[in-house]
Amino acid sequence: MAMTTDSIFYQDMDGKPIESPNKIKIMDISIELFSRKGFTGVSIRDITKEVGIKESSLYNHFRSKEELLSTIFFNFRRSISRILPQEDHLGGMLQSVSPELFLKQSLAGLMKHIDDPVMAKVWRMMYLEQYRDRVVRDIYLNDIVGNMLKSLEKVFSIWIAAGRIQPADARILAAEYQYPLFAMIGVYVLLRVDGSSTWDIETGMREHVDYFVSKIIV
Amino acid sequence: MAMTTDSIFYQDMDGKPIESPNKIKIMDISIELFSRKGFTGVSIRDITKEVGIKESSLYNHFRSKEELLSTIFFNFRRSISRILPQEDHLGGMLQSVSPELFLKQSLAGLMKHIDDPVMAKVWRMMYLEQYRDRVVRDIYLNDIVGNMLKSLEKVFSIWIAAGRIQPADARILAAEYQYPLFAMIGVYVLLRVDGSSTWDIETGMREHVDYFVSKIIV
DNA sequence: AATGCTAACTAACGCCCGTTACCCTGTCAA
DNA sequence: TTGACAGGGTAACGGGCGTTAGTTAGCATT
Structure with a gap:
């Protein structure tokens, strides 16, 4: 599967920028997979296999699968707010x-x-x-x-x-x-x-x- | 969970009307659950528990989970076609x-x-x-x-x-x-x-x- | 040189998944 | 009376699930 390297300025939910390459890769690949198969249709193993790490390593970056999803939408929310006229x-x-x-x-x-x-x-x-x-x-x-x-x-x-x-x-x-x-x-x-x-x-x-x-x- | 008994005239995908009470119940409850949690978010056991039968009994009515989904949309399609002006x-x-x-x-x-x-x-x-x-x-x-x-x-x-x-x-x-x-x-x-x-x-x-x-x- | 931190790893936990093989019972037509 | 059949049931298959415990290698700071 093609990999997205065109990554945006992701932030953690506490506002810190996400810089770790594998963490960015997890975000990119999760977005790709979730958008095609839905949250419940994608497993942690699907994601980590694509990233090239073991599933347990994902938990060094996100507390749970839910937190991964929340972080994605947190960034979407941030991004959307910028296109509204102030x-x-x-x-x-x-x-x-x-x-x-x-x-x-x-x-x-x-x-x-x-x-x-x-x-x-x-x-x-x-x-x-x-x-x-x-x-x-x-x-x-x-x-x-x-x-x-x-x-x-x-x-x-x-x-x-x-x-x-x-x-x-x-x-x-x-x-x-x-x-x-x-x-x-x-x-x-x-x-x-x-x-x-x-x-x-x-x-x-x-x-x-x-x-x-x-x-x-x- | 509330049960839907207001069931429509369901049909099988070969056109035969669905009359078996439990088969109708499976359709109604699947629709209820799929619509709230998504297809991949609902298991056969979720459905059959709600219907009140064992999971193996569902396979007396549908060949697979996929066929159950197809049957639902087959009936939706039929129903939609009736509201368009001829x-x-x-x-x-x-x-x-x-x-x-x-x-x-x-x-x-x-x-x-x-x-x-x-x-x-x-x-x-x-x-x-x-x-x-x-x-x-x-x-x-x-x-x-x-x-x-x-x-x-x-x-x-x-x-x-x-x-x-x-x-x-x-x-x-x-x-x-x-x-x-x-x-x-x-x-x-x-x-x-x-x-x-x-x-x-x-x-x-x-x-x-x-x-x-x-x-x-x- | 010692310390702490990040982020990878191996291994496993308990549970849920869709599906199957097989059996049992009641109904109804021949 | 018999036999087919629809539609229940039990038990289990192999595999996937999210998550955790514990270990280790590399690196920056003290």
Whole structure:
């Protein structure tokens, strides 16, 4: 099996950067395997065989299989929080670019996150473990769906107040804009499991932004 | 654990109706357990203990754990195919009701399927096993996403030709209408895992239909 | 030179896994 | 009355599971 060496800046759950090469390798390979077979479908032996160490050695790095999973999602959470527009910068950014450009740049930022070879797999894990694991469910519902909708609602209400788009309920606009993208991201991530072409769904995302913008501009 | 006795008309994969009470019980309980812990997270012993038979007796009904899973999705597929509007009835139905009413009725039909206590769990299983199982992936991408988009595209193009809605690309309209619903259904199904309130997301679905209709009527 | 720490190792624990071979009992058609 | 058969049961197979105890080699600090 191919090995991922494109490793991200992983951190331990206490905030310390993870530097030990084998510990990084454990993370990379766990993400790869969990994303394809699910947490319960992968054994410690599967992981350590791939890493090239004995199973007992894994326990020098992680207290349990659960802690390994938590560490992966801890890093995902950190990483996701960076792609949301920060409230305090919002005012300036919104004045300098058009709504259309802003939305297209946001989409590009999101796609960049999903296209990262490691993060793509963690997105897959998130969709996969949601139903089994309450923490993962919360990450999706709060950190992703909830936060994105809230921050977009803010954006739309600013535009409405400034008369840059048609008056409407900002909360509904945020939902209309974002929910299709969530569904399309799901399909996109799914297609990539088999390495199928994602051209159609990527086009769909761009068409959605265009359609949406055409309906809200003054 | 609560037992589901509200069982559907199950069929074997060769089309024969499943009538043996314990075989129905195995299906119901498997669906319950698989939907909460995933296929690999549930053992034959978990299932048979709940049914009240020995594990060897399960093999009087199913050749393997895999066949049990396949039978569940075989029945899901059958059930899903019934909620899509049939092409041949389409013409008559579209003339007699307004676009708004038609869309609201379609949504109600879909929600009824998801609200069925058994089918709700299989929807959850589908989202859960998608990444592990190619067949499930195909059910979602083709039977659900693909078919619904195709049939909606047909509907919109008929309306456009009849001048009942504003001219537009029917394919894009279908996507704009349906994708948000897919995402919202995902959230809806997820919320039901914990028994959380689904009021917000159900409202969101209705608001989406209203918003969408308001943007397409002539 | 001695110390402590990191991270590898061997070996094993007790338990759970899917599945099978075989047996027993009740029902119902011939 | 007999015989097939559906659907229960017992017992066990070989193997995989997560995890732990104890050991050891290499390295940096004192």
